[in-house]
Amino acid sequence: MTHVxxxxxxxxxxxxxxxxxxxxxxxxxxNSHPKVFLDVATTG
Structure with missing residues (x-):
């Protein structure tokens, strides 16, 4: 199952x-994974 x-x-x-x-x-x-940072402002 995929959630958006x-x-x-x-x-x-x-x-x-x-x-x-x-x-x-x-x-x-x-079902979680190690925390990662997503640089949305730079990479979209």
Whole structure:
């Protein structure tokens, strides 16, 4: 099952990015992965 998580500009941090897993993804501890930073402002 694939879930789409849509982020708005106001959801990004001060550097224009976000972390995954994101709380909006509603991921349980058992299926999460190490936290990674997504530089959305630079890479889109």
């Amino acid at each position: 998580v849509e982020l708005r500009a106001q959801d990004l941090n001060g550097h224009g990015g976000t972390f995954c897993p994101n709380p909006q993804a509603q991921m349980a501890l058992w």
